[in-house]
Structures are given as structure tokens and as C-alpha cells.
């Protein structure tokens with residue numbers, strides 16, 4: 001090999017600077033969910049002090065249940081946001097899924113599992129269309145999914161009215177397969193003195209799977225990359241389009257899952273519900289440390305964001321306050337979260 | 353440094369063998385003609401420098417080679433086979449690796465994740481196979497050390513490195529993954545003298561290891577330090593194409609600055 005280059009090589013190889021290990025504080029602070037975890041602890045302490053009823057085991061299961069119904073979809077939304085995109089249709093997609101399953105089973109007098117599967121296909125198709133439109137047209141996902149939001153909202157009401165003549169689906173609790181579907185999507189487990197809704201278990205499973213995918217698999221690497229710098233990711237061979245469409249379909253899958261829970265928990269679905277929940281999922285993800293600009297965040301963070309929501313909605317009730325204040329709390333929480341995340345990200349980036 | 357590059361270089365590379373040949377290549381973006389009738393050869397073990405002013409079409413030219421855009425006209429031959437790349441994956445599969453001017457790395461991701469992005473090591477080949485994080489960290493660390501790039505922590509976000517270090521990591525990864533053709537888009541544009549020197553040394557080392565290098569730059573001095581062959585683009589057309597033996601640094605500088613135009617400008621400014 002060329003000796004000219006080798007001999008002129010001034011690289012200070014023998015005197016390679018000893019690398020300081022990153023301090024433990026730095027490592028902990030660098031986790032995206034750290035701000036949310038601190039906030040969750042503060043809020044828990046606050047309600048434990050101010051609302052005596054909050055201290056019971058029954059309250060724990062209620063809070064966990066409320067958190068799970070937000071957290072299941074929020075996990076998918078967090079991944080999507082890490083991938084640099086938004087989904088405003090996730091709230092109504094939950095309702096669309098539940099309606100599709102209920103109406104298909106009832107109108108065609110089929111086993112409810114057929115409805116469940118048809119609904120899954122419909123949900124994944126919605127996710128696919130969202131992702132495909134975003135990638136194909138280059139229109140921001142904010143606008144694409146805003147359109148989907150309106151389309152689905154209208155269709156939920158219109159189709160239900162057309163087929164059932166009312167604003168809700170017919171009760172399907174006496175149909176074939178209902179019991180087994182209810183066991184999967186809406187049962188209650190008794191763990192000693194604690195009654196746990198099965199959605200809590202599912203929420204935990206989805207969060208763990210998402211965390212593992214994000215941090216331990218190639219797809220996870222790609223999700224961070226497409227959100228952090230789409231052009232770079234594409235240039236080194238990351239299949240950007242597939243990753244993003246997959247993320248939209250992931251959100252749709254989780255929305256479907258929650259839709260199934262609601263259907264089998266209540267046996268009937270109101271066609272107008274779900275509107276506004278898309279923001280709750282997004283806020284849970286942001287409170288949990290996901291950057292609005294993509295490339296940063298965690299699934300565990302979204303779970304903590306969901307717990308903050310669960311504690312607050314229920315805590316306000318347990319404390320006997322006017323629940324209308326919840327929305328105000330939401331706004332303040334969101335603003336604080338964004339500020340804290342910004343601050344922590346800057347500190348973490350400097351403290352190496 | 354040279355040794356590590358040679359270690360990963362393709363053994364079949366023979367100095368002087370043509371890797372990329374373009375003839376009459378052009379590119380139209382809608383109504384904008386960015387490139388027209390460009391001929392270019394990249395040989396193994398040589399540095400082909402592409403010079404030109406802003407908007408000359410340099411980036412467009414290499415985006416064709418790296419599969420980011422496909423050419424609208426002309427012939428583009430890689431390893432003796434005519435191709436039209438539809439995606440960067442196809443180009444990478446042919447051993448063409450590119451370090452981009454503006455999009456070399458994902459700033460918020462760790463150094464080692466950037467190093468392996470798109471070519472991750474996994475403990476299996478099923479869809480959700482876990483990454484071999486330990487191996488990736490170790491290799492990234494070793495490779496960077498060997499090349500004399502000292503990062504404080506392989507776990508730190510790459511955005512916290514200096515511009516020169518980022519470029520070097522991007523070059524190191526391209527070399528590690530066995531590039532046959534290395535394309536560098538203005539790798540020294542944002543760098544100081546010392547850091548430019550480091551990048552230029554890698555460029556020379558890659559050349560000596562037998563890779564074909566395409567070096568894009570504004571700077572004729574940098575080009576002349578490493579180049580074997582010089583091409584100047586102006587408004588999408590090739591206005592100069594010389595071997596090193598046929599052109600001096602002065603000529604190159606004058607041609608880059610616009611030659612005749614510069615003389616006129618000098619006359620105009622002389623009152």
C-alpha cells in the first residue's frame with residue numbers, strides 16, 4: 001500500500017485520548033421519558049394527598065384501566081411520531097373499527113369473529129391509505145390524516161344511520177362468538193385483591209413489544225432514522241416508504257384493538273364517539289418525550305403519558321372537583337411537557 | 353489508515369479499470385435542465401474530481417450515480433453493464449457509496465447506529481431478528497479508532513460531533529461496507545484547514561486502496577491535492593476534461609473562476 005499516506009499519517013494512535021464514560025446522570029437524563037416520569041410521580045403524590053379515595057386498590061385498577069384505553073393507541077402514535085409523521089384520524093378510526101365489526105356481524109348474522117377480522121382488514125386499509133397518500137403525494141401527514149378524520153367521522157355517522165336507522169349499533173351480546181371475543185378484548189382478571197381489566201395487560205404487552213422493536217431491531221433503527229433525517233435514511237438504503245406506511249398501519253392496528261375492546265365491553269357502539277381522542281394520544285406521546293419533529297421519543301414515554309392522563313381524569317373525580325377542569329390541565333401539561341423535553345434534550349446533548 | 357481501507361477494499365479492483373462510464377448523460381427536473389451531455393469515467397485507484405460553481409449540476413450528477421434520481425438521457429454504464437438506478441439500494445448493491453454534502457448522517461442517532469444504518473448486523477434473518485448491538489458498537493468503535501477518528505463516546509448522538517468528524521464517520525462507514533466507488537459531495541466545504549486535511553487524507557487512502565473516487569468540490573486547491581482527473585461543469589455542461597498531466601493548478605483555478613470572465617471582471621474593476 002502507499003507508504004506516502006501511511007507514513008504521513010499523523011493520527012495520534014498511541015496517545016488515543018482516554019474516553020470518559022458518560023456519567024450515570026447524563027445517561028438517565030438522556031432518556032426521552034425522564035421528564036414524564038418525574039411529572040407522573042409528582043401528580044401521583046398530589047392526588048394521594050388531596051384525594052383520600054385515590055388511595056384505594058379500586059382506584060388503582062380504575063386509573064390503570066383509564067390509562068390503558070389511552071395508552072394502547074398512544075404507543076402506536078408515539079412510534080409514528082418518532083418516524084416523523086402525525087395521525088389525526090386515530091380517534092375516529094377506533095370508532096370506525098368497532099362499528100365495522102358490529103355492523104358486519106349483525107347485518108350478515110355472522111359469528112362476531114368474522115366481524116372482528118373484517119374490521120381488522122378495514123382498519124389496516126385505512127392506515128395503509130394514510131401512509132400511501134403521505135408518501136405518494138408528499139402532502140404533510142397532518143393534512144392527509146385531517147382529511148381521513150373528516151371522511152371517517154362522516155362515514156361513521158352516515159353508514160350507521162343508513163344501516164341501523166339510529167345513531168348506535170344494535171346490541172350484539174347474544175351473537176355467536178361474543179363470549180370468546182369478550183374474553184380476549186374486554187375481560188377482567190382478578191389478581192388477589194386487585195381487579196385488572198385485560199386491556200391493562202394488552203397495553204403492557206404492546207408497550208414492551210414496541211420498546212423492543214424500537215431499541216433492539218433493525219426496523220426500530222429505521223423508524224428513528226426516517227423521522228430524524230428522511231433524506232439521509234433513504235440515501236443509505238433505508239426503505240423509507242415501507243417504514244412509514246408500516247407505522248401508519250401500526251396505529252390503525254392499535255386503534256382497531258381499542259375499538260374491539262369498546263365493542264365487547266359495551267356490546268353496542270355510539271357512532272359519534274372518538275372525536276378528539278386523536279389529540280389525547282398525541283399529547284400522551286409528546287408528554288412522554290416524543291419530539292413533534294420526529295426522530296426522538298420512546299414507547300415507554302407514551303405509556304407514562306397515558307398514566308398521567310389516567311391519573312388526572314380519575315383523580316379529579318376522586319377529589320370531587322369539577323371534571324371540566326381536565327381540559328385546562330391538559331393544555332398546561334402539554335406546554336410544560338414540551339418545555340421540559342426541550343430543556344432535557346439540550347442538557348443531555350451537552351452532557352456527554 | 354491505508355491498511356484498514358485496503359482491508360475492506362474489493363480484491364478484484366485493478367487500478368485503472370473503468371468502474372463507471374457515462375456518455376451524454378443529461379437530467380431534466382420538470383422545466384429545469386440541470387445537466388446536459390456529460391461524459392465521465394471513474395477508474396479504479398483514481399480520483400475523478402468534479403468542479404463547478406453553485407448550481408453547476410455537481411450534486412445532480414452524483415445523485416444519478418447514487419440512485420437518488422435517474423438520468424433523463426444518455427448512457428450510464430457500471431462495471432460494463434448499462435444501468436438506470438431506481439433507488440439508492442440498487443446503487444449500493446453495485447458497491448457505489450455516497451457521502452452527501454448535506455445529508456450524511458441522522459443527527460439525533462448514536463454514532464454506532466449511524467455507522468450501521470441501512471446495513472445493521474442482526475442475530476438472525478427473520479423479520480424482527482434482534483440487532484447484534486454489542487458487535488456493532490465494537491466494530492464501529494474499532495473502525496473509527498483505526499482511522500484515527502476519536503469520538504468521545506460511541507453512544508453519543510452523532511449531531512454532537514464536529515462537521516469534520518461527521519464526514520469522517522460517513523466516509524469510514526462507506527469504506528467499511530466495501531464500497532468500490534466512493535462518491536464525496538463537497539466533503540471539505542464546511543471544514544477548516546486541519547479537518548479538510550484529514551478528509552483529503554482519507555480520500556487519498558481510499559484511492560490508494562484501489563477504490564474509484566469521485567470528489568466533488570468548489571476548491572481547485574483541494575482537488576489538485578488528490579485528483580487524477582478533472583472535470584469542470586458549468587450550468588450543467590462539461591467545459592473542461594483533463595488528466596492531471598495535462599493541466600496545472602493555475603489553469604484549473606483560472607478555469608474554475610471563469611477564465612475569460614475573470615479577465616473581463618479584472619479589467620472592469622481596474623479604474
Ligand SMILES: Nc1ncnc2c1ncn2[C@@H]1O[C@H](COP(=O)(O)OP(=O)(O)OP(=O)(O)O)[C@@H](O)[C@H]1O
Nearest residue numbers: 381384385386404405406407408409410411412413
Ligand atoms: N430536485 C430538484 N428539482 C428541481 N431543480 C433542481 C433539483 N435539484 C437541483 N435542481 C437544479 O439543478 C441545478 C443544479 O443543481 P445542483 O444541486 O446539481 O448544483 P451543484 O453544482 O451541486 O451546486 P452547489 O455547489 O450549490 O452544491 C440548479 O439550478 C438547481 O436549482
Ligand SMILES: [Mg+2]
Nearest residue numbers: 410411412453
Ligand atoms: Mg451540490
